[in-house]
């Protein structure tokens with residue numbers, strides 16, 4: 174089968190790989206209809222992780238069940254499914270508590286596994302014609318048959334639940350205001366989620382005009398941090414008080430408002446702009462190892478942030494990857510009910526063969542490349 178594989182920094186190619194197949198009775202093989210390129214794929218694409226060459230990328234996958242193992246009872250050939258990026262066993266301590274992003278069984282020695290991702294187990298990704306899905310009965314979410322809402326449902330594998338999780342971690346209650354750092358796909362999904370959850374005001378900080386325009390389309394107030402210190406801008410917009418909540422949707426490869434890469438700058442902005450006793454949810458990716466980092470500390474995932482201010486203001490912070498299964502059923506039903514259209518951020522729908530070009534354009538932040546879907 175054809176698959177998009179990593180060949181080295183800024184080098185991916187579509188090549189022939191061994192067919193995805195049933196390896197355990199609890200597996201299914203899914204024929205991929207849509208697989209998205211994610212901002213977190215770019216960390217690997219740029220060579221900023223220890224992902225090995227030859228691995229297939231792709232953790233945002235949906236498709237149609239092609240084959241099931243002898244132990245699979247809930248799924249059958251022909252079912253249309255969304256696949257959470259988390260690969261979870263369903264029976265370990267964390268899975269039974271609903272924390273499927275931190276499964277203790279599918280990536281032994283650490284907590285949490287994912288398709289096609291650095292440090293998240295040996296699993297191939299879904300930017301391919303077919304994907305092997307472990308513990309398929311537990312992981313797959315049924316979708317209505319057919320092709321309706323394909324671009325909305327494809328956001329259920331990662332970014333819609335991840336944006337929702339960021340807002341959840343921030344502790345947002347109806348009527349609260351919130352600032353979202355980053356108007357990439359996850360930041361936009363956080364803005365959408367905050368609107369659905371009843372935020373009184375949503376501010377989104379970025380500098381890319383195309384992304385900020387999408388944030389405004391979602392009813393958010395765009396804050397362009399190339400025009401000045403975002404903390405000052407946010408305090409001005411909130412009469413000096415700050416917002417009730419903050420969401421980090423950038424990750425460690427963040428840039429400060431002068432344009433210099435500075436890990437932790439988004440957290441610093443949130444500590445400065447969220448009001449005392451408010452909450453911060455961090456769903457942008459931070460990694461323990463970054464071999465390509467500029468400083469020794471950053472190579473080990475260490476960075477400074479104003480902990481004194483954080484503590485003095487009594488802020489709280491929740492972190493980590495989204496437990497997709499905690500939210501994807503409800504978010505699917507919001508889509509079916511016509512109350513959420515996360516697919517509105519899609520800018521490009523391409524074939525698998527177009528994948529390498531798409532990576533380049535998305536990585537270069539070429540204007541208008543906001544969210545790319547591949548249809549293998």
Ligand SMILES: [Zn+2]
Nearest residue numbers: 211213233331
């Ligand atoms: Zn993703």
Ligand SMILES: [Zn+2]
Nearest residue numbers: 262265268276
């Ligand atoms: Zn588990």
